[in-house]
Amino acid sequence: MSVTARTESTRERILSVAESIILNNGFSGTSIDDIIKNAAITKGGFFYHFNGKKELAKALVERYLEQDNRIFEELFFASDQDSDDPLKQIIGFLDRFATMVENLDETHPGCLVAGFTYESQQFDEEVQDLIKQGVLVWRKLFQLRLERASEQYSLQTDISITAIADMFTSCVEGGIILSRIFKSNDALVQQVQLYREFLRLAFVA
Amino acid sequence: MSVTARTESTRERILSVAESIILNNGFSGTSIDDIIKNAAITKGGFFYHFNGKKELAKALVERYLEQDNRIFEELFFASDQDSDDPLKQIIGFLDRFATMVENLDETHPGCLVAGFTYESQQFDEEVQDLIKQGVLVWRKLFQLRLERASEQYSLQTDISITAIADMFTSCVEGGIILSRIFKSNDALVQQVQLYREFLRLAFVA
DNA sequence: TTAAAACTGTACCTGAGGTACAGTAGAACA
DNA sequence: TGTTCTACTGTACCTCAGGTACAGTTTTAA
Structure with missing residues (x-):
């Protein structure tokens, strides 16, 4: 195991446990002690990787958005193979996403972006902007295909793309x-469906 | 000012500021000191009204759900006057709700239920159950009308009422x-629309 | 074998959450 | 008018979390 790998695995373990x-x-509501106990590391070790809780927050958001984008790209890549029709690509993506959630062993862990939004004053401008940019990436993923779809289909609503x-x-x-409230993934699957x-219904041939 | 009114106004002020x-x-992320500074009360005064932070949390959820239900009932009462058609009642409610949000001076303050859901381990079973019951009340408000609507209209989807x-x-x-992320109420208004x-589109005559 | 990276361990400071309780202002009631 | 209760204020104190600092130890790459 290389030095880098050793570092990365510890750093990754801290981030994963913290999230x-x-x-x-x-x-x-999460103390550094909570994190280090579950990550099997000492306080000194934690501060070797992160200058403090604020730096951890930034790293968590960056990691979360990267992981999320990777999954979304994979799901869209698979759906894009199935069809050239932008609407069918989106519907394929949503079906795959729903299936992924259905196959989770436990309730969906939650979204860091949403969690941090209800604690936004705890974070500096930089982290808040990272979150905003993250949501804009998700928007773009759909907007591109929806705009192409609106050229081929008749859109049945005035609300913007x-x-x-x-x-x-x-x-x-x-x-x-x-x-999370009902302690079952069914609700999430249904809302995606x-x-x-x-x-x-909104895009008719 | 009666004794009760004096008490209620202070208690209400604490709850309002805390929320x-x-x-x-x-x-x-909110300290009792933060709350008492903004509510212009001392620590002793705070503990006179609430036995601690946990009791405050419970009172906050109860108050939030009561206020919320009052608003929803008012909006539905107004829409129920307009029409006997259950679908039109819901659409009237949604339009009124959207207008209410549009008329807010600042960005929507957020939902306590959602905020607490991302900190759920901080609260005991009782508070978590209050939240669940609150969401079930919202469900019932729509479900009753949607079921009646499904008798008069042809529902264009298999997903459950x-x-x-x-x-x-x-x-x-x-x-x-x-x-909250985009710092504009437009997004909320659009999602309700x-x-x-x-x-x-889902309920056709 | 050496030097740097990746930690451990300890000690210490500040402030938040919470407890306890004695004292006091003001309304209500006799 | 004085009494009494509610609704507080003020103070003092305890514990633990967040964070800092840094010296010492192990691990790894060259």
């Missing part, structure tokens, strides 16, 4: 909250 | 998160 605790206790693109994020965030149904 | 700070800093009822909560919670559009 899972934070999603259930909030950022302020941008808002319809954001509706994915909205349904997922809303669905996650419902799933409902977004799919909306697109099916 | 607004908590929605921006999280529950754990319950999930369509929960979609209101989902769109609002998702819309609030988007609005999109739910309206979904219902319009």
Whole structure:
């Protein structure tokens, strides 16, 4: 194991453990002691990797968005193979996303972006901007295909394509909250399916 | 001023101040000192009204759900006057809700239910159950009317009426998160309008 | 074998959350 | 008018979390 790998695995372990605790206790509700106990590391070790909690927050958001984008790209890559039709690509993506959630062993862990939004004053401008840029990336993923779809299909609503693109994020965030409250992934799966149904009804041949 | 009124106004002031700070800093991120400074009260005064932070949390959720239900009932009462058609009642409600959000001076303050969901381990079973019951009340508000609507209209999707009822909560919670990230109520208004559009397209005469 | 990276261990400071309780202002009631 | 209770204020104190600092130890690459 190289030095880099050793470092990365410890750093990654800290981030992974921190994220899972934070999603259930909030950022302020999670102590560094909580994190180091579960990551099997000492306080000194923690501060070797991160200058403090603020730096951890930034690293967590960066890591979360990277992981998320990787998954989204994979799902869209698979769906893009199936069809050239932009609407079918989106619907394929949503079906794959729903299946992925259905196959989770436990309730969806939650979204760091949403969690941090309800504690936004704890973070500096930089982290808040990272979050905003992250959501804009999700928007773009859908907006591009929805705009192409609106050329081939007749759109049955006046609401902007941008808002319809954001509706994915909205349904997922809303669905996650419902799933956490009801302690079942069904709610999230259903909200994603409902977004799919909306697109099916709003774009007619 | 009666004794009761004096008490109630102080207690109410504490709750109101606490809610607004908590929605921006999280529950754990909000200190009792933060609350008492902004509520112009001493620590002793705070502990006269609440036995501690846990009791405050419970009171906050109870108060939030009561206020929320009062607003929802008012909006539905107004819409129920306009029409006997259950679908039109819901659409009237959504339009009024959207207008209410549009008329807010500042960005929507956020939803305590969503905020607490991302810090759920900080609260005991009782508070978590209060939150769950609150969401079930919102579900019922829509489900009753949607079921009646499904008798008069042809429903264009297989997804359950319950999930369509929960979609209101989902769109609002998702819309609030988007609005907070983009620092504009437009996103929330649009997501509510999109739910309206979904219902319009899903229920055909 | 050496030097740097990746830690451990300890000690210490500040401030938040919370407890306890004695004292006091003001309304209500007799 | 004085009494009494509610609704506080003020103070003092305890514990633990967040964070700092840094010296010492192990691990790894060259």
